[in-house]
Structure formats: C-alpha cells, structure tokens
Amino acid sequence: MSVFSPDLLKDEVALVTGGGSGICKGIARAFVAHGAQVGLVGRKADRLEAAAAELSALGPGRAFALPGDVRDYAAMEGVVDALLERAGGLHIVVNGAAGNFLCPSAQLSSNGFRTVLDIDAVGTFNVSRVAFDKALRDGGGCILNISATLHHGATLLQAHASAAKAAVDATTRNMALEWGPAGVRVNGLAPGPIAETEGMARLLPPGMGDRLRATIPLRRFGRIEEIANAALFLVSGAASLVTGAVLVVDGGASLPQAMSVALTSPG
Numbered sequence: 001m002s003v004f005s006p007d008l009l010k011d012e013v014a015l016v017t018g019g020g021s022g023i024c025k026g027i028a029r030a031f032v033a034h035g036a037q038v039g040l041v042g043r044k045a046d047r048l049e050a051a052a053a054e055l056s057a058l059g060p061g062r063a064f065a066l067p068g069d070v071r072d073y074a075a076m077e078g079v080v081d082a083l084l085e086r087a088g089g090l091h092i093v094v095n096g097a098a099g100n101f102l103c104p105s106a107q108l109s110s111n112g113f114r115t116v117l118d119i120d121a122v123g124t125f126n127v128s129r130v131a132f133d134k135a136l137r138d139g140g141g142c143i144l145n146i147s148a149t150l151h152h153g154a155t156l157l158q159a160h161a162s163a164a165k166a167a168v169d170a171t172t173r174n175m176a177l178e179w180g181p182a183g184v185r186v187n188g189l190a191p192g193p194i195a196e197t198e199g200m201a202r203l204l205p206p207g208m209g210d211r212l213r214a215t216i217p218l219r220r221f222g223r224i225e226e227i228a229n230a231a232l233f234l235v236s237g238a239a240s241l242v243t244g245a246v247l248v249v250d251g252g253a254s255l256p257q258a259m260s261v262a263l264t265s266p267g
C-alpha cells in the first residue's frame with residue numbers, strides 16, 4: 001500500500017532510462033502504479049518489452065519499451081519523438097542508465113574509464129538535453145538524475161564511477177540553474193547499497209554483506225521500493241520548491257563517521 005495518493009502522477013508522462021531492470025524498473029513500477037505513462041529506455045529490447053508488459057499489466061498507468069543507447073544523441077532524439085507520439089507529452093525524465101564494475105585505477109584502461117563516464121554522465125546530458133529541447137522547455141516538468149555517494153569521499157576500485165557520478169551531480173546543479181526559469185526542476189537521488197540489484201551484485205565482494213551492513217547506521221541495505229518512494233516525492237508536487245538538490249537515501253551509510261557504528265551496540 002503506497003503512502004502517496006493513487007492518482008499522484010495521473011496524466012503525467014515519464015521517460016526512465018535504465019527502466020528495464022533494478023532500481024529504475026522499481027521507479028517505473030511506482031510511476032505506473034500512480035497513474036503515469038512511462039517510456040522505458042535501455043539497450044536490451046527483449047528485457048524492456050518484458051518489463052513494459054509486466055508494468056502495464058499492473059496498471060493503472062502503462063509502460064512502453066523504447067530501446068536505445070543513451071550515449072547516442074540521435075537515438076535519444078528518436079526515443080523522445082516516439083514517446084511524444086505514443087503518449088502525447090513528456091513531463092518527467094529519470095536518468096538512471098549506468099554502467100559499473102570494480103577495477104583498480106592502475107589496471108583500468110582509458111576506454112574503460114571513458115565508457116562509464118559516457119553512459120552515466122554523457123547519457124544523462126543527452127537525454128536531458130533532448131527532453132528539454134523537445135518538451136520540457138515549453139511545458140515545464142522535472143528531471144531526476146540517479147547518482148550515488150561513491151564520490152562524496154573516495155571509494156576503492158571506483159575511480160571511473162565516482163568521476164561519472166560527480167559529473168552527474170554537477171550537471172544536476174547546472175541544469176537546475178539554467179532551466180529553472182523555464183519551470184523545469186532538476187534534482188538528484190543518491191541511493192546507498194540497495195539489496196537485490198545488479199549494482200550490489202557487481203560491487204559487493206562475496207561474503208561481505210554482513211560486514212558492510214554493520215557499518216550502516218540503520219543496519220540494513222535499502223529496498224528498491226524505498227528508492228522509488230523517494231523518486232515519487234521528488235517528481236511530485238510535494239517537491240515543487242526543490243531543485244538543484246541531491247537527496248541521499250542510504251540509511252546513513254555515507255555519513256562521515258558511519259564506519260564507527262560497526263563498533264557500537266544498538267542505542
């Protein structure tokens with residue numbers, strides 16, 4: 001049962017990159033459950049079709065598969081054109097497409113570093129720029145960029161992803177500054193470790209779950225629906241004065257002294 005009104009996003013059209021899996025599929029599911037029409041973007045058409053069918057069956061909104069690579073600006077123009085034609089508008093953009101893996105900087109190739117920046121940062125720019133040009137500039141709306149907390153300090157084996165998410169956060173603030181006068185809010189959402197996701201499967205070494213959990217003040221990993229709830233808030237009228245912000249949703253995991261909670265007893 002949602003804490004939000006069931007028709008929170010009725011008449012809204014959203015584009016969610018990375019919406020075929022994981023956290024962003026969860027965000028798309030929440031948008032559809034609150035009445036929105038949602039275009040799902042990713043490279044794997046089959047997975048997108050399956051996700052669109054699953055979410056549409058849940059309703060009351062519906063989802064469409066819009067395959068494409070966020071690194072390809074022309075492809076994103078085609079995706080936004082297709083969504084405008086099918087849904088009749090575009091009001092909300094979620095930039096969640098991302099790539100990541102563990103790799104020491106000393107072993108990372110230049111192309112490996114560039115690839116992650118291209119997907120996360122250039123992809124976020126491309127989709128936002130196309131959406132602003134074709135829809136948001138005239139009708140207003142909001143953009144939500146999915147970030148992380150890797151770059152708040154520094155994270156081992158994550159130079160590429162940290163640089164990429166730092167660029168995403170900078171883009172969030174700069175676009176908020178430039179596009180606010182057009183009635184476009186631009187925010188970020190930075191999840192901490194979220195259970196049952198590709199990101200966690202790739203980044204958490206086997207057998208380390210309990211040790212990591214012990215360093216989180218709330219002493220647990222997040223759930224996909226908790227990120228979806230934060231996304232619902234940020235794209236809704238409840239956040240009408242919020243722009244240029246990056247909301248951390250991580251159970252306190254990135255607080256400067258978080259590691260010390262592993263040494264304490266509850267209370």
Ligand code: HXC
Nearest residue numbers: 098099100101102103109110111112115148192193198199
């Ligand atoms: C080192 C690697 C590598 C690895 C790829 N590369 N995987 N280097 N370790 N494990 C290098 C390649 O050797 C190549 O460089 C360059 O990266 C591009 O690789 P491609 O395979 O050609 O790239 P591409 O097909 O575009 O695939 C992108 C990808 C892939 C990022 C590499 O893993 C992907 O598609 N990922 C999407 C799903 C994903 O990553 N989800 C997790 C998101 S979680 P060379 O020099 O050889 O040409 C997340 C969590 C954030 O972001 C924070 C969590 C707390």
Ligand code: NAP
Nearest residue numbers: 018021022023042043044069070097098193194197198199
């Ligand atoms: P995920 O399921 O792998 O999601 C990444 C999505 O991005 C996939 O659906 C993938 O689809 C899509 N994608 C990747 N490259 C693309 C490209 N070039 N063009 C279009 N789509 C592309 O991973 P997740 O763990 O749920 O992560 C989702 C988001 O949350 C990411 O932004 C991630 O950085 C962030 N995050 C996750 C965690 C966590 O704990 N999992 C923590 C902090 C932040 P295709 O492969 O079909 O293209």
